[in-house]
Amino acid sequence: MDNERRQYHRVSFDSVATLSGNQQSFDCQIIDLSIHGVLLRPHGVIYAKEDIEYKLNIPLETVPLDAEASEDNSEVSIQMSLKLIRQKPESLAFECKNLDLDSITHLRKVVELNSGDPSVLERDLQTLCAEND
Structure with missing residues (x-):
């Protein structure tokens, strides 16, 4: 699907992630992501x-967590519940089904910083809210 027909703006995000399901875990490379889904390279x-x-x-x-107690660290991460949409030998496309509040806050910042246009994110959030009404 070309970008003009997409409902959600995808951003490239070079990161490794762990996909878990069916009692297995896999390391994957993120190809791109949006507030509505993610494309992975396993x-x-x-x-x-x-x-x-x-x-x-x-x-x-x-x-x-505390500048004076640097040995106490907290991992900042995005946690997504996903449903498989499409599978190819080189990639897996997933729809995001659930995000906790911290994860959506972090994801919003990632999309905003990588899109270069904050208005794109606002349109995506309006689309997401309209779908859930």
Whole structure:
């Protein structure tokens, strides 16, 4: 689908993520993501199924919780619940089914910073809200 027909703006995001589902975990490379889904390149062969709920963990960075106690670190990550939409030998496309509040806050910032146009994100959020009414 070309970008003009997409309802949600996708951004390139070079990061490794862990995909879990069906009692297995896989390392994947993120090709692109949006507030509505993600396109992954698996590190190896994955036989994903459409009827399985998958979880994706995208670690963003490790930040000190307290500047004076730098040994206490907290991993900042995006946690997504996903449904498989399309599978090709080189990529897996997933629709995001659920995000917690912290994850959507982090994802919003990632999309905003990587799109270069904050108005794109606002349109995406309006589309998402309209779909859920």
